[in-house]
Amino acid sequence: MRAWRGSGRRKSQTAGLLAAGVLFALTASAPASAAKDATATVADGNGSMLMLLDSSGSMADGDGEGGTRIASARKAVGTVVDSLPDGYPTGLRLYGSQHQKGCTDTRLAEPVRPLDRGAIKDAVAKVRPKGDTPIGYSLQKAADDLPETSGETGGRRTIVLISDGEDNCGDPEPCEVAEELGKKGIGLRIDAIGFKVRGKAREELECVARAGNGAYYDAPDADALARQLQRAGRLSVDGYRLKGKRIEGGAESGEAAALGSRSGQYLDSIGPGEKRWYAVRMDGSRTADFAATAVPEPGSAVGELDGLHTELVEPGPPASSCDTNTENFGQSEGGVPLVSAVSRIPGRDGSTGRCDRGPGRYLLSVERVAGQSSGSGSDSASGSGSARWPLELTYTVEKGLKKGTTPAGSEPEFGEGGKDARLPQGSGKKAHGGTGFNDAARIGKGVWRDKVLPSQTLWYRVPVGWGQQLRYDVEFSNEPTADEYGSEYSFSRADTYSPHRQIIPGGISEFTTKTLYNGRPGKVSGGTVPVSWTNRFESATHVVPVHTDGDYYIAVTLGAGASRIAENPDIGVTLRVDVKGRARTGPQHGAPAAKTSPADAVSSDGKDGGGDGAAAHGAGWSGPLLVAAVAGGTGLLLLAGLAWWFVASRRGAATPAGGPGVHGTGAGAGPGGGPAPGGGDGGADMDARRGSAW
Numbered sequence: 001m002r003a004w005r006g007s008g009r010r011k012s013q014t015a016g017l018l019a020a021g022v023l024f025a026l027t028a029s030a031p032a033s034a035a036k037d038a039t040a041t042v043a044d045g046n047g048s049m050l051m052l053l054d055s056s057g058s059m060a061d062g063d064g065e066g067g068t069r070i071a072s073a074r075k076a077v078g079t080v081v082d083s084l085p086d087g088y089p090t091g092l093r094l095y096g097s098q099h100q101k102g103c104t105d106t107r108l109a110e111p112v113r114p115l116d117r118g119a120i121k122d123a124v125a126k127v128r129p130k131g132d133t134p135i136g137y138s139l140q141k142a143a144d145d146l147p148e149t150s151g152e153t154g155g156r157r158t159i160v161l162i163s164d165g166e167d168n169c170g171d172p173e174p175c176e177v178a179e180e181l182g183k184k185g186i187g188l189r190i191d192a193i194g195f196k197v198r199g200k201a202r203e204e205l206e207c208v209a210r211a212g213n214g215a216y217y218d219a220p221d222a223d224a225l226a227r228q229l230q231r232a233g234r235l236s237v238d239g240y241r242l243k244g245k246r247i248e249g250g251a252e253s254g255e256a257a258a259l260g261s262r263s264g265q266y267l268d269s270i271g272p273g274e275k276r277w278y279a280v281r282m283d284g285s286r287t288a289d290f291a292a293t294a295v296p297e298p299g300s301a302v303g304e305l306d307g308l309h310t311e312l313v314e315p316g317p318p319a320s321s322c323d324t325n326t327e328n329f330g331q332s333e334g335g336v337p338l339v340s341a342v343s344r345i346p347g348r349d350g351s352t353g354r355c356d357r358g359p360g361r362y363l364l365s366v367e368r369v370a371g372q373s374s375g376s377g378s379d380s381a382s383g384s385g386s387a388r389w390p391l392e393l394t395y396t397v398e399k400g401l402k403k404g405t406t407p408a409g410s411e412p413e414f415g416e417g418g419k420d421a422r423l424p425q426g427s428g429k430k431a432h433g434g435t436g437f438n439d440a441a442r443i444g445k446g447v448w449r450d451k452v453l454p455s456q457t458l459w460y461r462v463p464v465g466w467g468q469q470l471r472y473d474v475e476f477s478n479e480p481t482a483d484e485y486g487s488e489y490s491f492s493r494a495d496t497y498s499p500h501r502q503i504i505p506g507g508i509s510e511f512t513t514k515t516l517y518n519g520r521p522g523k524v525s526g527g528t529v530p531v532s533w534t535n536r537f538e539s540a541t542h543v544v545p546v547h548t549d550g551d552y553y554i555a556v557t558l559g560a561g562a563s564r565i566a567e568n569p570d571i572g573v574t575l576r577v578d579v580k581g582r583a584r585t586g587p588q589h590g591a592p593a594a595k596t597s598p599a600d601a602v603s604s605d606g607k608d609g610g611g612d613g614a615a616a617h618g619a620g621w622s623g624p625l626l627v628a629a630v631a632g633g634t635g636l637l638l639l640a641g642l643a644w645w646f647v648a649s650r651r652g653a654a655t656p657a658g659g660p661g662v663h664g665t666g667a668g669a670g671p672g673g674g675p676a677p678g679g680g681d682g683g684a685d686m687d688a689r690r691g692s693a694w
Helices: 070-083 117-125 135-145 174-182 199-211 220-236 533-537 560-564
Strands: 016-018 026-028 037-039 047-052 092-097 106-113 156-163 188-195 215-219 241-242 264-270 275-282 288-294 307-311 322-327 340-342 360-369 389-397 446-452 457-466 469-476 490-496 514-517 524-525 549-556 571-580 626-630
Touching: 026 288, 047 070, 047 106, 047 220, 047 524, 070 117, 070 220, 070 288, 092 135, 106 135, 135 156, 135 174, 135 199, 135 241, 156 220, 174 188, 174 199, 188 199, 188 220, 199 215, 215 220, 215 560, 241 264, 241 389, 264 360, 275 288, 275 389, 288 307, 288 360, 307 340, 322 340, 340 360, 360 389, 446 457, 446 549, 457 469, 457 533, 457 571, 469 490, 469 549, 490 524, 490 560, 514 524, 549 571
Parallel strands: 016 288, 047 092, 047 156, 156 188, 188 215
Antiparallel strands: 016 340, 016 389, 026 037, 092 106, 241 626, 264 389, 275 360, 288 340, 288 389, 307 322, 307 360, 446 571, 457 549, 469 524, 469 571, 490 514, 490 549
8 A cells, every 4th residue: 555656636727627427317407508407316226336245165264253254244244234324225145155066156135225224134144155256257247236327427336345265266257347347337336345365366356346446445354344344335325426417528629519608517427548529609808617527436446647637729720729737646546536627817907817819619628648657566556447437527607897896906925824824723513524516515614523434535615705715724533543554654635626626736835735644643734825806817826716705625535545554434534624814895906894704604514515616706507407426326316406606617827928828747636646745735836926916
């Protein structure tokens, strides 16, 4: 197990959309200019899980703790079904339970249906281990047990394989079966848990998980088996909830799919090496942001330099790229959400904009790029394989200033919100982080407590007004380490995003956004400069995105490698959040102070996710949208109403006069990327800061 390797994700000045696309079952009405949305619920089969349990003769052996391996498995299965939410479709298949010999010995003990805890516990209690270990054949059958999904980007289906040894039948080979299933689309994930395995058996199970777009968990004893099975089950449920309208990007620029000229959110998917093209008509006066969010399966195989590239092409002739952005994972422990963004910013009163080519038809592209991992061993996957990634796209047209309005000057310095800022103290209140941008938990000033799983990213949103700045620390608690833990490390990380989903770097060594995790207390930090409309004309990448009021996002990630470190299934985190400064009533120069701060009004326990983070003036989306669960897949889908404005994320610095802006290759741009141990964000913010644009 390793923490991150190399320099973390590359950034360019692109405003953007985070990619994550998955399509769904039922339909809902949409605006006249748009296609219908799809919706689904748990009952529609949008998410489901099947446990595939080894019941071969070796499971009757001792577990090293006075019991048998099958007894440990019964306890672990009971633990996981008790932790799943009511109604989550779950089933159980056994192999090696019926005959002394036989390479087709597998049976469905409990079909996949709304969770029946008692039936699953009864089924596993009756198991009497006796036979062979036909893993490959059983995987083929297990895939057929899971309910079908609607279309290429339908709901997530999860197989959790639990085995204490390797396949002894040989035909079909387990890894080949997993690879074949993994190529069928983005709807299937195979996790593998090795119970008291080593050598060839462990290598085989690791291969199954890697080829099946899932994660491998090592369980050397009964406690570890229960812990790892619980983690796999909860990740199946708590997947990124996607939201948007179905769209299929073109394979070539001449086949670009048309986006609406107003703000909107869309769902697509993207395979290895693919480039998707979209087109949109922009006016000549308003800032427009495009963000792509890719959502690989949590903990699935990724390479350090695998990533997402977005590009904005100006109207021709000649048509040329005017803004690009590349984001890489920056680690090879496992997949996490990845965001890349580009923007068009018109100049104003002598200030230099970006992609300021006037009105016309602009092209937007999203490309999935692959690199080669520099590591070796089971944790250094050579790349993200053949699985498609859901892609969530946002396009936002920002509202311009009223005629005659003089905006306040830019705010390029951290000031009182810098690394030495004082933050709230105390034990705090419980929060429940969301699965992504769409259901991020709304929190405000104060101290908040939560739990995070290995491979998981938790999302929060904090309202920040004009003239205010966000500042926070995320503390990872002191956790008991597993008995098998040696000297390995994983990583913990926190990322900040603007209301339009632009990544906000930590400044030039201002904040440590990523650090090593080994079970001991650790801390990462983040924040913004004060919000000012004129910040969009600055050059520093941590300043440009902070140009509108609204909900700013915090994404907290724990690396997949932590599954081999922590004894408890999840790890405690504490967020200390402050919003510095008095809120102003608007972006104009001399705007009076607001009577209250937006962050002061938040009094919930962090459960009220689901709203979109843009300020009301920021976007014009008004249609019903789809929310779905991926990366494990709760079938739960929420139909959002008209109440929230939708936003596109963008990020990067203003383009200097004379050419398109491309960010440098500085560290860390999103969950999973980041600087070397103990460092800040490195070169991500090496652009020179400049003073007020007015």
